[in-house]
Amino acid sequence: MADTATGPAQLMDHLLDQGHRDIAYVSGPAGSWADGQRSAVLTQRAEQAKARLHVLGPLPPTFDAGIAGIEAARALPRGATAELAYNSYLTLGLLHVLAAANRRVPEDVSLAAADDLSSLRSTTPPVSALDVPVEEVGALAVTRLIDLLAGHHVTVTSRLPSRPVLRASTAPPSASAHR
Numbered sequence: 155m156a157d158t159a160t161g162p163a164q165l166m167d168h169l170l171d172q173g174h175r176d177i178a179y180v181s182g183p184a185g186s187w188a189d190g191q192r193s194a195v196l197t198q199r200a201e202q203a204k205a206r207l208h209v210l211g212p213l214p215p216t217f218d219a220g221i222a223g224i225e226a227a228r229a230l231p232r233g234a235t236a237e238l239a240y241n242s243y244l245t246l247g248l249l250h251v252l253a254a255a256n257r258r259v260p261e262d263v264s265l266a267a268a269d270d271l272s273s274l275r276s277t278t279p280p281v282s283a284l285d286v287p288v289e290e291v292g293a294l295a296v297t298r299l300i301d302l303l304a305g306h307h308v309t310v311t312s313r314l315p316s317r318p319v320l321r322a323s324t325a326p327p328s329a330s331a332h333r
Contacts, residue, residue, distance in 0.1 A: 156291050158188040159195040161284040161316030165238055165266045166199040168282070168318060172326040174205070174236040174264060180248065181211030182240035189240060192268060196238070208234060215241050235327035236264040242271035245281055260325035270319060279322035286316040 169177055179196050182189035193209055200207035208231050230237065239245040245267035252259055259265045259279055267274060270283035291314055301308070 155311070155313055156286045156288065157313040157315050159191040160313075161286065161318065162192045162238065162268045163195045163199055164318045165268065165282065165284060166196050168320065168324065169236045169238070169264060169266065170199065170203045170205060172236075172264070172324065174327055175203070176206045176208075176231070176233045177236045177238065178208040178210060178230050178234040180230075180237060180239045180244050181209055181213060182244075183214050184212040186212070186215075192240065211240070213240065213244060215243065234263065236266070236324070238266050239268065241269050242267050242274055242281075242283065245274060245283070246277070249277055249281070259323050261328055264324040264327070266318075266324055275321070277323075281323040282321045283319055284316040285319050287314045290314050 166177070177196075177200065179193065181193060189212065197207055197209075199205075210230065237248060239248055245265065248265060249259065252263060252265070257263055265281055267281055267283040269286050274281040274283050294312060294314070298310075
């Protein structure tokens, strides 16, 4: 499985290292194990840094979630200088509503996503995101299934790390970000 907690923690650390102390997390679907892991680690990191974390959602992780992301973005606290989204679809919705509200990324608010659809590389600006090793996870799952079918009954859990890909959508908070 992909390590769903370490990657978002690294993105949060990046935002905190840049000086953000008021951060919004646009969460994923209700009851999602991955979202629970992400919310817990982000809350922990924010508390350790004495930062505020606003958790918005739950929201579904579908293509239509981009629209839900737009609705969630309207509810974002005005003082938040950074936003981290559960997935790329929510991030695309956030980009849209931020542009419609004349809030510039990253000048007014930094933006990052907990997964990395190829479209995030071609947005303006390109969005910082997690490179989740989905192909490696799938290949390892198939290997484990073949081993199981061959009679090798070994119970083991492998967590493959995701890594932050930092792009132009994150920057230290500016004075204008606190408007």
